Amino acid sequence: MRKIAYSLAMVLLLAACNSESTDKSTAEVQTKQEVVHMEEALLGKWRGMIEIPQSPLEIILNLKELSGSISVPAQGISDFAFESIKYNESDVAITINLGGSLIKIAGKLKNETIEGTFTQNGQSYTITLKAYTETPVTYEKLLIPVAGGELKAALEMPDKGTGELVIIHAGSGPTNKDGNTIGAGSNNSLKMIAENLAEKGIASIRFDKRGIGDNTALIKKEENLTFDLYVEDVKAIVDYAKKDDRFNEIHLLGHSEGALIMTVAAQQNDVASLISIAGIGRPADEVLMEQLSASLPPNLLVESEKALQQLKAGKKVETVSGQLQSLFRPSVQPYMISWLKYDPQHEISNVNVPIIILQGKKDIQVTEKDAENLYAANNHATVHYFDKMNHVLKDVEGDRDQNLASYYNPDLPLTNGLIEEITKFIKQ
Incomplete structure (x- = not known):
């Protein structure tokens, strides 16, 4: 993450951490307001992105005639009241005092879109907002005891349950419980699996991983996050679920990096099976070097290789070029050290429950070779390939651009046959 983006995120995070003593709901705050003449189309909820370089940040504004509030899902900020709001025809001007930091938002309604700027600490960023209606919550909200607090999770219950429960773990980075990467659009892949x-x-x-979305507060500092902490959270969920009489069988499902997390967790917990979707079958440093070789100049590629070797040996990298800070910044190195010590083939070889490996042939992030490696490492495993499935579990037929476009399209259904294959495996 760039320095400028990181400083903004930290301001928001600090405000969220102090919300119990400083926040008041919109209804409790007398917001300063001025209405010269207002287009009624401005009223309601608007969602969009603060276009921070390298790290767009999602915000939601709730605009009312005399008041309003802001939510920042990635920072755990919900319905934080505006200090003031002013309307003038199709223009709106908002000020927010967030933890002592003054934020100004200025926007204009154009063709059902609000376009404008978000300014904080002297830095201004473009914002584009579109009207939206929140999807009704269909799941039961859980609070699960974990190290450092409680993990907020979503229990999707069928009308007539069979006693089988699947715990779903998202992939790498700021990916939430629905399979959507914070700041990079929605595809709702994991939400669709659950439903x-x-x-x-x-x-x-x-569930949102600790440090993300609903569970932002479980990580105060990025350097405190490790791969093993994710595995411990899975164990806490398994222990919690075993106390619920509605469930008599627990299955672990992991997507992408989540597949490796669930592979390690399957060794440490009494579960019925492991479902690995788009999981890598090689050490992470090999995969990273393969991805970086397509985009980095030779000098940075050599630096990246040396950094990965050092991190894999358990040592921090003291000096990192500015162009590589987003990947090797000091605060993320403890996580990388804890992650790079795991070899997916070795880990899956130690799993003693039935395993199914699901892989799409249109996946541009994880290859069929990865699935073959995992399959070859464990006699308990079966493997199934989907001809048209990509990394976000959607069917695609076109070029790379169409493939990537599906990452931001929540209206595309899951790949044909995916749920049927998972269901058949669970019930066999």
Whole structure:
């Protein structure tokens, strides 16, 4: 993450951490307001991005005639009241006092879109907002005891449950319980898995990883996050679920990096099976070097290789070029050290429950070779390939651009046959 983006995120995070003593709901705050003449189309909820370089940040504004509030899902900020709001025809001007930091938002309604600027600490960024209606919550909200507090999770229950429960773990980076990467659009892949399984009578628990979305507050500093902490959270969820009489069988499902997390967790917990979707079958440093070789000049590629070797040896990298800070910044190095020590083939070889490996042939991030490696490492495993499935579990037929466009399209259904394959495996 660039320095400028990191400083903004930290301001928001600090405000969220102090919200119990400083926040008041919109209804409790007498917001300063001025209405010269207002287009009624401005009223309501608007969602969009603060276009911070390298790290767009999602915000939601709730505009009312005399008041309003801001939510920042990635920072755990919900309905924080405006200090003032002013309307003038199609223009709106907002000020927010967030933890002592003054924020100004100026926007204009154009063709059902609000376009404008977000200014904080002397830095201004473009914002584009579109009207939206919140999707009704269909799941049961859980609070699960974990190290450092409580993990907020979503239990998707079928009308008539079969006693089977699937715990779902998202992939790498700021990916939430629905399978959406914060700041990079929505595809709702994991949300769709949960809802489709419920239609088959199978319950599921999915959750924002600690440090993300609902569970932002579980990580105060990025350097405190490790791969093993994710594995411990899975164990806490398994222990919690075993105390619920509605469930008699627990399955672990991991997507992308989540597949490796669930592979390690399957060794440490009494579960019925492991479902690995788009999981890498090589050490992470090999995959990273393969990805970086397509985009970095030779000098930075050599630096990256040396950094990965040092991190894999358990040593921090003291000096990192500015162009590589987003990947090797000091605060993320403890996580990388803890992650790079795991070899997916070795880990899956130690799993003693039935395993299914699901892989799409249109995946541009994880290859069929990865699936083959995992399959070859464990006699308990079966493998199934989907001809048109990409990394976000959607069917694509076109070029790379169409493939990537599906990452931001929540209206595309899951790949044909995916839920049926998962269901058949669970019930066999």
